[in-house]
């Protein structure tokens with residue numbers, strides 16, 4: 001089979017297209033004929049060498065969609081459409097950047113859909129992250145206000161659509177004023193330009209603060225995001241787009257407003273419900289959710305795809321179709 005192998009930590013060119021044997025199966029594993037996969041920033045960090053537990057060479061890819069090629073457990077029939085994500089995929093064992101992937105049954109999610117593979121490829125990890133952050137970590141409710149910090153990211157764009165679907169008022173941020181209309185077209189009720197501080201601009205619209213904040217920039221803007229919540233409001237840090245992993249000075253009684261809540265979301269396959277995924281795929285198929293895909297690449301163009309992801313130019317999900 002053809003596979004994109006990350007040969008060592010480094011620049012995008014460390015990923016090489018190679019011929020590899022089709023993986024053999026262990027008990028409790030299935031073979032997927034991969035049709036598409038979404039690109040994820042965590043894969044970029046891993047490729048850059050920021051995942052000490054990942055050994056190279058490695059076929060990366062923490063998610064994929066495709067068809068069952070072989071399942072000796074008899075759980076799934078050949079040709080059944082499935083998604084797979086997380087659980088060490090593309091990190092502790094070879095993942096989705098290949099024509100075939102051997103995947104444990106525990107992280108397989110069957111679905112029915114006639115959507116194009118490129119659209120389906122954008123969904124699993126993005127949906128798991130957004131749904132888990134909004135429903136499980138932030139416990140959003142109809143009628144609430146939600147600030148999405150890092151609104152133009154693919155996670156941010158989908159979070160806005162899902163939050164609107166649930167009946168929330170959404171305020172989305174970008175550093176780039178040229179993307180304001182793009183955010184409004186995606187459903188945002190208000191757009192704030194993020195120059196590192198948005199709390200005063202937000203308080204000019206919502207003097208008491210917002211109910212919930214989805215923090216996708218991370219440490220770099222966390223203290224300012226905590227200033228945006230109303231009493232008993234919640235900030236959930238799900239992303240780290242700002243690239244800073246630790247905070248040197250943090251004063252809980254001071255940085256967290258009185259009775260404010262701070263949480264994080266680090267989703268796993270176990271956080272995704274099979275029925276919820278099918279409902280979401282159906283919502284995409286009937287047009288009530290619009291998956292924003294910026295570019296679709298071929299497997300041969302994986303170096304170009306990683307270079308593009310690193311350039312921060314994308315305005316939506318990046319997908320590779322096989």
Ligand SMILES: NC(=O)c1ccc[n+]([C@@H]2O[C@H](COP(=O)([O-])OP(=O)(O)OC[C@H]3O[C@@H](n4cnc5c(N)ncnc54)[C@H](OP(=O)(O)O)[C@@H]3O)[C@@H](O)[C@H]2O)c1
Nearest residue numbers: 041129152153154155174175238239240241242265266267
């Ligand atoms: N916790 C989890 O389970 C989980 C799962 C998946 C992803 N994530 C995280 O979620 C975040 C979003 O991922 P994604 O794939 O949706 O991202 P993405 O689509 O690649 O995001 C790109 C956008 O991020 C913004 N950005 C980039 N660098 C930035 C910086 N230094 N400061 C502020 N904004 C910056 C830019 O927006 P503007 O130029 O418009 O400002 C850019 O358009 C990532 O941190 C990712 O690691 C977490």
